[in-house]
Amino acid sequence: MALNSVDDVFVGKLRDVLPAVAFLADPTGFLVEPRGRWSGQGVVVSPASVDEVATLMAACFEHHIAVVPYSGGTGLVGGQTVADGPVPVILSLARMNKVRAVYPDENVIEVDAGIILADVQTAAANVGRLFPLSLASEGSARIGGLLATNAGGLNVIRYGNARAQCLGLEVVMADGTIWNGMSRLRKDNTGYDLRDLMIGSEGTLGVMTGASLRMMPRPANEATAMFVVQSPAAAVSLLSLAGERLGETVTAFELIHRQGFDFLNETGLEYKAPFKEAPEWSVLMKIGLPTGQSAQGALEDLFEGAAGLILDGVIAQSGSQARDLWNIREMIPEGNRRIGSVSSHDISVPISCVPEFIAKAPAILAEIGDFRINCFGHLGDGNLHYNVFPTQGRNRADHQDQRDAIKTAVHDLAHSFDGSVSAEHGIGRLKVSDLETYADPAKLAMMRAIKDALDPRGIMNPGAVLRA
Amino acid sequence: MALNSVDDVFVGKLRDVLPAVAFLADPTGFLVEPRGRWSGQGVVVSPASVDEVATLMAACFEHHIAVVPYSGGTGLVGGQTVADGPVPVILSLARMNKVRAVYPDENVIEVDAGIILADVQTAAANVGRLFPLSLASEGSARIGGLLATNAGGLNVIRYGNARAQCLGLEVVMADGTIWNGMSRLRKDNTGYDLRDLMIGSEGTLGVMTGASLRMMPRPANEATAMFVVQSPAAAVSLLSLAGERLGETVTAFELIHRQGFDFLNETGLEYKAPFKEAPEWSVLMKIGLPTGQSAQGALEDLFEGAAGLILDGVIAQSGSQARDLWNIREMIPEGNRRIGSVSSHDISVPISCVPEFIAKAPAILAEIGDFRINCFGHLGDGNLHYNVFPTQGRNRADHQDQRDAIKTAVHDLAHSFDGSVSAEHGIGRLKVSDLETYADPAKLAMMRAIKDALDPRGIMNPGAVLRA
Numbered sequence: 038m039a040l041n042s043v044d045d046v047f048v049g050k051l052r053d054v055l056p057a058v059a060f061l062a063d064p065t066g067f068l069v070e071p072r073g074r075w076s077g078q079g080v081v082v083s084p085a086s087v088d089e090v091a092t093l094m095a096a097c098f099e100h101h102i103a104v105v106p107y108s109g110g111t112g113l114v115g116g117q118t119v120a121d122g123p124v125p126v127i128l129s130l131a132r133m134n135k136v137r138a139v140y141p142d143e144n145v146i147e148v149d150a151g152i153i154l155a156d157v158q159t160a161a162a163n164v165g166r167l168f169p170l171s172l173a174s175e176g177s178a179r180i181g182g183l184l185a186t187n188a189g190g191l192n193v194i195r196y197g198n199a200r201a202q203c204l205g206l207e208v209v210m211a212d213g214t215i216w217n218g219m220s221r222l223r224k225d226n227t228g229y230d231l232r233d234l235m236i237g238s239e240g241t242l243g244v245m246t247g248a249s250l251r252m253m254p255r256p257a258n259e260a261t262a263m264f265v266v267q268s269p270a271a272a273v274s275l276l277s278l279a280g281e282r283l284g285e286t287v288t289a290f291e292l293i294h295r296q297g298f299d300f301l302n303e304t305g306l307e308y309k310a311p312f313k314e315a316p317e318w319s320v321l322m323k324i325g326l327p328t329g330q331s332a333q334g335a336l337e338d339l340f341e342g343a344a345g346l347i348l349d350g351v352i353a354q355s356g357s358q359a360r361d362l363w364n365i366r367e368m369i370p371e372g373n374r375r376i377g378s379v380s381s382h383d384i385s386v387p388i389s390c391v392p393e394f395i396a397k398a399p400a401i402l403a404e405i406g407d408f409r410i411n412c413f414g415h416l417g418d419g420n421l422h423y424n425v426f427p428t429q430g431r432n433r434a435d436h437q438d439q440r441d442a443i444k445t446a447v448h449d450l451a452h453s454f455d456g457s458v459s460a461e462h463g464i465g466r467l468k469v470s471d472l473e474t475y476a477d478p479a480k481l482a483m484m485r486a487i488k489d490a491l492d493p494r495g496i497m498n499p500g501a502v503l504r505a
Numbered sequence: 506m507a508l509n510s511v512d513d514v515f516v517g518k519l520r521d522v523l524p525a526v527a528f529l530a531d532p533t534g535f536l537v538e539p540r541g542r543w544s545g546q547g548v549v550v551s552p553a554s555v556d557e558v559a560t561l562m563a564a565c566f567e568h569h570i571a572v573v574p575y576s577g578g579t580g581l582v583g584g585q586t587v588a589d590g591p592v593p594v595i596l597s598l599a600r601m602n603k604v605r606a607v608y609p610d611e612n613v614i615e616v617d618a619g620i621i622l623a624d625v626q627t628a629a630a631n632v633g634r635l636f637p638l639s640l641a642s643e644g645s646a647r648i649g650g651l652l653a654t655n656a657g658g659l660n661v662i663r664y665g666n667a668r669a670q671c672l673g674l675e676v677v678m679a680d681g682t683i684w685n686g687m688s689r690l691r692k693d694n695t696g697y698d699l700r701d702l703m704i705g706s707e708g709t710l711g712v713m714t715g716a717s718l719r720m721m722p723r724p725a726n727e728a729t730a731m732f733v734v735q736s737p738a739a740a741v742s743l744l745s746l747a748g749e750r751l752g753e754t755v756t757a758f759e760l761i762h763r764q765g766f767d768f769l770n771e772t773g774l775e776y777k778a779p780f781k782e783a784p785e786w787s788v789l790m791k792i793g794l795p796t797g798q799s800a801q802g803a804l805e806d807l808f809e810g811a812a813g814l815i816l817d818g819v820i821a822q823s824g825s826q827a828r829d830l831w832n833i834r835e836m837i838p839e840g841n842r843r844i845g846s847v848s849s850h851d852i853s854v855p856i857s858c859v860p861e862f863i864a865k866a867p868a869i870l871a872e873i874g875d876f877r878i879n880c881f882g883h884l885g886d887g888n889l890h891y892n893v894f895p896t897q898g899r900n901r902a903d904h905q906d907q908r909d910a911i912k913t914a915v916h917d918l919a920h921s922f923d924g925s926v927s928a929e930h931g932i933g934r935l936k937v938s939d940l941e942t943y944a945d946p947a948k949l950a951m952m953r954a955i956k957d958a959l960d961p962r963g964i965m966n967p968g969a970v971l972r973a
Contacts, residue, residue, distance in 0.1 A: 233701035
């Protein structure tokens with residue numbers, strides 16, 4: 038079914054049913070993809086309530102107008118940006134940005150979908166609780182987008198990704214119907230799990246307008262360590278050992294390669310070097326224990342007990358030392374940006390396959406050309422950011438024609454381990470063909486059937502996840 | 506679209522494509538609902554592989570024959586039993602009951618869907634891991650059914666329900682297509698979450714044939730206590746305090762009412778009384794800590810710190826004392842059975858609403874008649890088994906005509922708190938009209954659209970969850 042472009046007549050109709058303040062004079066900020074890969078198009082409408090969203094959706098449904106839900110705009114796969122085709126409505130959630138209610142005793146917080154992640158973290162902290170979702174863009178990413186893309190981040194090993202934080206949703210469907218699924222229940226087995234279907238559907242099935250989120254107790258004692266490990270295989274063994282000793286109290290378990298340190302040095306980013314020489318492989322880990330036990334002591338015990346796996350280590354003796362260690366991890370992406378990657382990948386493989394993946398990939402890439410590799414990421418989740426860079430003195434433009442081959446080689450290798458070509462960033466528009474290449478055809482057929490069933494006119498974020 | 510009954514001609518066709526051993530001579534055990542409420546009908550076929558299941562499904566699809574997936578048969582809402590209408594194939598998973606692979610380092614176990622829960626627990630224990638799903642029927646319930654109904658149980662507060670234990674699925678769709686979603690990945694954001702859509706769909710969208718499950722580290726130090734609390738409100742405050750002090754290490758948090766003890770006494774069930782007098786309200790809690798801290802000590806600290814909430818308490822000093830305490834909780838359902846409930850309910854409300862629910866319900870029931878109430882269950886999840894019994898000297902038959910009024914009163918009250926009328930048992934055939942009464946119409950419409958999209962001929966467990 039063909040979609041129509043938004044035109045002045047349609048905008049006039051919207052202005053009849055929505056307040057003037059919902060229409061943005063300057064849509065500039067909503068048309069730029071964060072990495073500047075392409076420019077979008079669209080008319081931005083910013084409703085202030087679920088009823089206004091429903092009104093907007095009903096109008097778009099009636100007139101066959103595409104709707105692109107726009108949250109924080111921090112996604113890296115183009116889910117929020119339409120470069121061509123019929124001009125869509127860009128539905129900004131920025132004005133629906135409030136905490137609706139907080140229930141400390143039951144560890145629940147209800148929010149508008151447009152609230153910024155950092156504001157949810159603060160609201161939870163204000164009642165002595167933790168909202169554990171944490172990632173680089175937390176100062177601008179909004180909950181609706183984080184849930185729509187099932188965002189990951191640093192603490193997934195302990196707390197799960199965005200999906201795991203969500204108890205309920207309020208969603209406006211393609212035809213303007215409101216589904217009130219704002220549940221505070223921990224258990225509810227009444228019918229299909231529409232919540233999890235919406236989460237991760239990247240705005241292609243409906244528009245989230247509200248979310249009921251779970252909070253967690255705040256760990257009483259936290260500690261951070263950087264351990265130098267013999268190899269990725271030793272890192273996996275250390276992860277397993279840490280689980281045996283420390284249970285679910287491991288909050289983060291990040292793998293870092295020497296290349297990350299080298300890039301910080303090369304691009305002049307400052308950090309406190311934890312070791313005399315940058316280690317070939319290291320692990321940055323954080324634990325958080327309940328009342329009554331020293332987290333530092335637990336990391337010291339782990340260090341002692343893992344003698345064969347750990348070559349050297351630093352256990353932070355203060356909050357500021359811990360911040361210095363985390364600062365390294367957090368600056369690695371900035372170092373990468375300054376060098377300029379030829380191709381970046383967000384892959385995952387079964388955790389025990391990580392060493393073999395890391396062992397095999399360089400030889401495959403060497404057949405394509407001469408590159409530097411920065412392999413780092415969330416080892417606790419089997420999720421590697423496997424990024425490929427030019428050698429010193431060359432730049433990404435020199436390798437333009439090799440980019441597709443690199444991407445295909447890395448994705449093929451991940452797929453050969455039953456891995457994922459998008460562990461935490463989603464499909465958006467950037468990886469639609471990857472999904473078509475690697476996904477089980479039965480899965481694709483089911484996805485298409487569900488899309489057609491819930492969005493029969495194809496107006497919800499067309500071209501994202503599934504081809505329009 | 507009308508369904509056809511299985512007849513000899515169709516069975517003959519099946520016998521042409523499936524081995525003789527897949528056909529059960531005596532279907533008796535598959536036609537009885539566990540509480541004996543009604544008898545089912547059907548021809549039992551028990552394939553031994555995903556390919557055989559696919560062959561069976563393709564034949565049923567072609568001939569418009571209904572298929573009822575049958576797992577352990579322990580469900581209490583009639584999801585596995587069809588009493589009337591066209592005679593279905595009952596697809597037993599009993600012959601697909603193997604562990605496929607175990608990956609201790611990544612805490613993953615892959616199994617056939619027909620494996621019995623206790624066998625998964627054992628396989629995990631054999632590699633020093635925990636498979637945390639635990640419930641009364643674990644000796645006969647099978648993984649496929651547990652996932653299809655998103656089963657709960659005792660450890661949900663810490664580990665989540667069946668959904669949370671599942672990383673991936675192998676599913677045969679209505680037309681015989683095999684979806685291989687047996688992922689061992691912790692993170693994979695490539696497309697819609699079909700796994701969670703299948704989980705909890707009670708066999709109405711497809712047949713699970715395999716599952717990839719997560720295992721957990723085994724807590725190094727466990728301890729159990731029974732605390733006498735002032736009131737349900739004090740129990741909720743204690744739960745909150747326990748979370749603040751002990752974090753995610755609270756494994757179980759069960760509310761028990763004096764009526765439970767009274768029924769054990771009345772029906773001659775033996776137990777070790779933890780207190781001189783059976784307490785009006787008590788909490789049975791279990792914690793599991795990582796290496797290096799005394800779990801008993803942590804419970805003692807909690808007892809000290811909760812002086813205003815706890816009136817009395819017993820902290821088990823040995824494994825056998827802990828088992829004695831858990832024995833009480835585990836015998837309560839048997840006590841209930843011996844008394845014979847007029848109406849039993851599996852409801853949940855937001856945790857902080859539990860005290861008000863418990864305060865309001867008796868007065869509402871008193872308007873219907875004179876009853877005894879045994880209210881107990883998983884307070885940590887807001888999930889109460891709110892069961893209504895005759896007074897002494899009367900029996901359930903005396904109250905036959907009040908049963909519907911009681912059920913409606915309890916469900917209406919739960920619903921008034923935005924609660925659930927099926928917290929952990931599912932909809933099956935028993936609660937289809939409850940779902941229609943209480944669910945958001947937008948949710949019902951989406952469920953119907955998805956059902957029609959994935960099961961266009963309506964052959965998958967017709968009449969369960971949604972009306973056939």
